Amino acid sequence: MEVGVQVVERWILARLRDRTFFDLADLNRAVRALNDELNDRPMRHLGQSRRQLFETLDRPALKPLPAQPYELATWKKARVHIDYHVEFEKHFYSVPYTLIHQEVDLRATEHTIEIFYRQQRQAVHPRSTTRGRFTTQLEHMPPAHRAVSDWSPERFEKWAEQIGPHTAQLIGAVLVSRVHPQQAYRTCLGILSLAKRYSAARLEAACRYALPAEIHSYKGLHHILEAQLDRLAPTEPVPDIPPTDHANLRGPAYYQ
Numbered sequence: 001m002e003v004g005v006q007v008v009e010r011w012i013l014a015r016l017r018d019r020t021f022f023d024l025a026d027l028n029r030a031v032r033a034l035n036d037e038l039n040d041r042p043m044r045h046l047g048q049s050r051r052q053l054f055e056t057l058d059r060p061a062l063k064p065l066p067a068q069p070y071e072l073a074t075w076k077k078a079r080v081h082i083d084y085h086v087e088f089e090k091h092f093y094s095v096p097y098t099l100i101h102q103e104v105d106l107r108a109t110e111h112t113i114e115i116f117y118r119q120q121r122q123a124v125h126p127r128s129t130t131r132g133r134f135t136t137q138l139e140h141m142p143p144a145h146r147a148v149s150d151w152s153p154e155r156f157e158k159w160a161e162q163i164g165p166h167t168a169q170l171i172g173a174v175l176v177s178r179v180h181p182q183q184a185y186r187t188c189l190g191i192l193s194l195a196k197r198y199s200a201a202r203l204e205a206a207c208r209y210a211l212p213a214e215i216h217s218y219k220g221l222h223h224i225l226e227a228q229l230d231r232l233a234p235t236e237p238v239p240d241i242p243p244t245d246h247a248n249l250r251g252p253a254y255y256q
Contacts, residue, residue, distance in 0.1 A: 012038065076106045078106055080099045083182045084096070084141070086106060089131070097141060099122065104116060104117045141180070156185070156188045156192070167191075167207045169211060170211055170221075171191065190218035191203075191221050202230050
């Protein structure tokens with residue numbers, strides 16, 4: 001093969017080295033003409049040209065190309081969460097809700113995500129590169145959007161109320177931020193589980209800190225707790241002070 005590259009360099013590239021081309025099509029025409037000439041040139045040690053050898057030896061042995069071009073795929077195992085979605089590269093794809101808690105196989109190509117359970121395909125989605133979002137098919141949802149396995153928006157709200165009013169307010173904001181409340185279950189579980197790690201009092205303080213800043217994500221609450229921002233005194237809003245009449249105040253008329 002290296003000798004073949006050397007032949008092309010000598011009989012094609014070297015012959016074109018002093019020519020100037022102004023577009024790729026012009027260059028391709030010149031290369032194609034010299035390439036045909038090279039393939040039709042008889043080889044002294046074989047007495048045949050490269051084209052003759054291809055037609056008599058290679059072409060009869062060739063098989064037709066596949067109907068579909070080969071597509072590179074990545075496989076990954078995932079467990080279906082209570083919101084009947086699985087995660088691939090920080091995006092969430094729905095599966096039939098009957099597969100909650102089951103382990104499935106994901107096959108990801110450049111354009112699609114396929115989900116298999118026991119070697120049977122259960123779902124296929126267009127692949128998305130948007131992180132933190134959901135791709136949901138309506139037929140994967142429970143009938144009438146009812147919660148499954150005893151999980152529901154009301155249960156999350158009651159759980160949050162037991163921690164404190166700020167936590168309840170934040171969880172409520174998370175639930176209404178999604179098209180379907182089930183898509184928020186993963187985030188709600190993550191936020192409420194922080195009470196076990198840091199205590200309910202600290203989570204309530206973190207929610208109080210997060211609400212004015214409109215921080216409604218697990219990652220944001222976790223950062224507040226790790227940085228101990230919840231221990232800071234709440235910032236009181238600065239009241240608006242009306243302007244005071246004073247001899248040194250020029251007023252807007254001065255600049256007109």
